[in-house]
Amino acid sequence: MALELLSIKDEGFSPEDYDLFFTAGRTCIEQGNSAQVLSILVDEKNKSIVRCMGWNLLGPLVQILLKKEDGNLPHCHVCNPKELLVGLLEQVEEADTGSIAETVTLLLKPLQTVLLRLGMKKASSVGMALSTLLSQVARLPVPVTKEQEEDDVFGLCHCCTDLLQFVNPFVEEIKEVVKDNNRISKDNELRVELLKLMNTANVFADILFTCFFSPIFVLQCNMEYIELLLSRTEESRLQKGLELYEKSLIRVEDNSLPVDLLELKTFFSVPQNLVKVMTLCPDQTLRTKGLKVFQLSIDKFNTEAKYKFFKGMLKTSHHAGVEGYIIKNIKNQIDFSLKPCNGNDWFLGKHLLPLLRLVLCLPHGPETDLLQNLDRIMESLNLLRYMLIRDKEWENETGIWTELYKIEDNYLKPLRTGLNMSKAHYEAELKNSKASVCTVTVDNEKLPNMTPEMQIQVLQSAVFTFDLIEGVLARIEEIIETKERPLSQ
Numbered sequence: 466m467a468l469e470l471l472s473i474k475d476e477g478f479s480p481e482d483y484d485l486f487f488t489a490g491r492t493c494i495e496q497g498n499s500a501q502v503l504s505i506l507v508d509e510k511n512k513s514i515v516r517c518m519g520w521n522l523l524g525p526l527v528q529i530l531l532k533k534e535d536g537n538l539p540h541c542h543v544c545n546p547k548e549l550l551v552g553l554l555e556q557v558e559e560a561d562t563g564s565i566a567e568t569v570t571l572l573l574k575p576l577q578t579v580l581l582r583l584g585m586k587k588a589s590s591v592g593m594a595l596s597t598l599l600s601q602v603a604r605l606p607v608p609v610t611k612e613q614e615e616d617d618v619f620g621l622c623h624c625c626t627d628l629l630q631f632v633n634p635f636v637e638e639i640k641e642v643v644k645d646n647n648r649i650s651k652d653n654e655l656r657v658e659l660l661k662l663m664n665t666a667n668v669f670a671d672i673l674f675t676c677f678f679s680p681i682f683v684l685q686c687n688m689e690y691i692e693l694l695l696s697r698t699e700e701s702r703l704q705k706g707l708e709l710y711e712k713s714l715i716r717v718e719d720n721s722l723p724v725d726l727l728e729l730k731t732f733f734s735v736p737q738n739l740v741k742v743m744t745l746c747p748d749q750t751l752r753t754k755g756l757k758v759f760q761l762s763i764d765k766f767n768t769e770a771k772y773k774f775f776k777g778m779l780k781t782s783h784h785a786g787v788e789g790y791i792i793k794n795i796k797n798q799i800d801f802s803l804k805p806c807n808g809n810d811w812f813l814g815k816h817l818l819p820l821l822r823l824v825l826c827l828p829h830g831p832e833t834d835l836l837q838n839l840d841r842i843m844e845s846l847n848l849l850r851y852m853l854i855r856d857k858e859w860e861n862e863t864g865i866w867t868e869l870y871k872i873e874d875n876y877l878k879p880l881r882t883g884l885n886m887s888k889a890h891y892e893a894e895l896k897n898s899k900a901s902v903c904t905v906t907v908d909n910e911k912l913p914n915m916t917p918e919m920q921i922q923v924l925q926s927a928v929f930t931f932d933l934i935e936g937v938l939a940r941i942e943e944i945i946e947t948k949e950r951p952l953s954q
Contacts, residue, residue, distance in 0.1 A: 546582045550590055553579065554597045565601050566620025573598075573631045581634060591635060592658035598628065609701045632659060680716040681726075687713045688731035695738035700748055707742070707751065710735070711758050717765045724770040727777070736762065736778065740787050756790075763794055771798060772811040772820065779823045789840030792824050796848045803855060803862060813862050821868065825849060825876040831883040839930060842880070846937040853944045873945065880938060888931040895924040 553576050560568035576594055580587050605621040608614035617623055639655055674683045687709060694706025726732050739762075742755035766774055771794075778791050795812070802812040810816055824845050827833040835842060849872070852865045861867060898920040 546579050550579045550594070554594060557597050557601055560601060562604060565604055566624050569598060569601060569624050570627050573627050577631050577634065588654035588658055591655060595658060635659060674716045681722060684713040684717055685726065688735055692731050692735050692738065695735060695742060700751060703742055703746060703751055707754050707758055711761065714758070714761045714765055719764050720767050722766045722770055724767065724773055727770060727773055733777070737781065740782055740784065744784055744786065768809050768811050772816065776820060776823060785838045785841040789844040792841065792844040792848055795820065795824065796851060799852065799863060814864050818864050818868055825872050827876065827879050827883065831879045831886065833883055835883060835887050835934065836927060836930060842934060843937065846941060850937060850941050853941065858948060869945065877938070877941065884931060884934055884938065888928065891924055891927045891931070895921065895928065898924060
């Protein structure tokens with residue numbers, strides 16, 4: 466009886482007709498007669514009513530298929546494409562938490578079929594579909610452990626894989642369309658919609674960097690998500706952020722990122738967050754990974770961008786280890802620039818000198834804590850010594866010889882004073898520690914009372930550190946003295 470009710474005449478449909486069609490169709494589907502329903506839906510004489518009402522049967526049909534774990538949603542093309550699209554997306558939106566993955570996986574193929582039938586006007590519909598799909602996929606729990614990811618316990622990985630297949634024909638369409646300059650403006654709309662998908666997870670980016678978006682454009686778009694992940698404290702989020710940043714950078718050509726990117730907020734905040742990972746994260750593996758990605762990001766900047774990036778980091782990092790690492794990179798850039806045919810305006814001459822003034826300085830003059838700033842001081846001295854040896858006075862490509870008298874007054878002499886004071890202080894403490902228990906201060910913090918043996922070990926280590934600084938400083942002073950000696954005779 467229900468099957469007969471489906472064959473309604475094709476004219477003058479009333480609200481009662483809609484109710485009758487839906488009730489009869491749902492009853493047939495629930496009774497297991499979906500194949501017979503299909504035969505009526507594809508019957509040419511029922512064409513009009515199916516186009517008007519067919520999509521109403523999606524709800525019960527999807528529920529039956531989910532229960533049967535049957536991945537075949539038959540002949541979605543018999544309905545009006547736009548109405549069917551709305552119906553399919555309603556089913557996606559109404560899926561409860563426990564059936565999101567199954568519902569998305571089931572409906573992706575019919576959604577793809579419907580969207581492809583919309584022709585060149587599909588961009589907004591693709592965007593609507595992606596927005597709905599991604600909002601539901603985002604509700605799925607993210608695997609925390611490698612085992613959870615491999616077993617795909619939440620269905621997230623399966624959904625991501627199926628989403629890649631879902632967008633593939635649209636990607637291929639764009640790849641063909643961009644070859645035709647006359648159609649490029651139409652193509653831009655679809656590219657923007659697909660970009661929303663790419664920015665949601667780096668797994669999509671692997672497929673979409675390489676197809677039609679420039680690597681720099683992809684990196685720029687991903688930075689917002691990288692910033693969000695690296696600002697978190699959970700190790701799983703930090704890991705994802707580092708992986709996304711690394712994958713986004715790898716595809717960028719070395720020395721290609723332009724300086725204007727540094728004007729964007731994310732290109733300032735991401736390095737700051739990365740510094741926190743490198744210096745504060747309790748996980749050694751993540752700290753090491755952070756340093757690797759940090760260096761990779763430096764390698765991708767062009768010469769001017771490197772210069773401005775180094776200046777910014779020296780002013781804002783407030784960490785001697787990071788500052789020492791930046792100074793080591795500056796030395797590498799100067800070394801590269803001094804080689805034949807590599808000269809540039811940023812790491813030689815007038816532009817280099819302001820950068821050197823940031824490098825060759827003590828934060829608090831002679832009172833600077835030399836132990837706390839050891840990494841920065843040692844790299845600064847190594848850089849200065851290298852330049853004095855490598856850049857001959859009569860060539861003076863870096864401008865260091867012109868600036869030398871200022872460096873002596875503003876850096877070397879205060880450093881010598883501070884070194885003498887610190888060394889004398891710790892040597893005196895070392896003598897006192899042999900006689901009685903004393904309080905040792907390191908990095909402005911008092912260490913708890915220690916045995917004389919422990920005190921001696923700490924103090925001897927400090928004195929040894931001062932000897933290292935003095936050794937490099939003495940060699941620099943010797944170079945300068947040799948240079949000045951003929952003038953005094």
